[in-house]
Amino acid sequence: MANKNTLSYEFVKGLWDQNPILKQVLGTCPTLAVTVSALNGIAMALATTFVLTFSSLIISIVRKIIPNQVRIASYIVIIATFVTIVDYVMKAAFPDLSKALGPYIPLIVVNCIILGRAEAFASKNSPIRSVLDALGMGAGFLLALFILGSIRELLGSRTILGYQILPDFYTPWLVMILPAGAFITLGLLFGLVNLYNLSKESKKKSEIIKQYLEQNQQDKINLAEEN
């Protein structure tokens, strides 16, 4: 197991150990809404990562001068500023993408990953750690959204990132593009992750028991020999 205090762990933990979607179950609203296709998922995750990183940085820098009573209000103002910047930049530079993500960009303000990480991490840690944590969380978010978007796009319209994968005789499952498909896919994904974790844990447990029993056996033999 990696040392939990190293800088690199602050980044890596977001990918799996504390994945914002699969483990912390944060920000599921945009996750369910935008993952109609893999590309939408990537764009949403990148926009969220941008906002997350910069708001974490700023919040972490000013964390000591913000009075405790108004911290949430300050965080929201900082986050909303970056979200608006993203919204403007997307509309100006990537009009097609901004059209596809439409109403979800302004909703990044209330994405609980951002406020959650600001409150739980950035307000208590140094800027470098906060930025690494934000980048890691963003990467984890990207990973989860990409997997979810790919599954839904593949089954719902035969393609991944616009390239056709499944043959023409496969009839696309309409439900995968609809909200119901998002819930089903995310639910199954949670199930798989939990199954993996359970099996890993039970393996660990059985190993400990085995070790203990072997030790016990050894002790008995030793004891018998001594007698």
Add this chain to the structure above:
Amino acid sequence: MKNVIQMLIVLTVIGIISGVSLSEIAIWANPKIAVNRAKETEKAIYRVQPKAKSFKKVDKIDLELYQVFDENNLPIGYAFPYEGNGFQGKIRLIVGLNDSLSVISRVEILEQVETPGLGSKITEESFLKQFIDLLTSPQIEWVKGSPPNKPNEIQTITAATISSKSVVAILNDGINKLKKLKEKGEI
């Protein structure tokens, strides 16, 4: 007391900084956004009026309407963006019409939030191609389940009847408004 003052100062400073930076961004982005919008409209106009070579916005009326011209600068018709309610939200479309508003040259859907996979089929060519050379008088009609047999009829999409009907209703509504303006001689 000291705490209250600190709260006020911190929130004010944060507000000012974010306000200033946002206005800077807006100054940079707004012209670009306007250019993007204009480009989109221009593209849409030429799509619904394939023969057009230039266009001009019609002034003095409440509606957004563009008159289009051929290569000899003669008016050949109109491109008309219009919107109305669909099944789940607003449908915004643009329609190309001839000079007397009697024949549609083409319809394009600009914005819609219909059910993906069902209502969103109104953006597909198989549905939209029915509007090419469609007559608008007395008004556009729709039929369900069988191919259209009148020159002012279209067939609705299976499982997306309401969205299809909405497109027809929006077109009829908009074209009727234009016809009234035409009668009054305002366009």
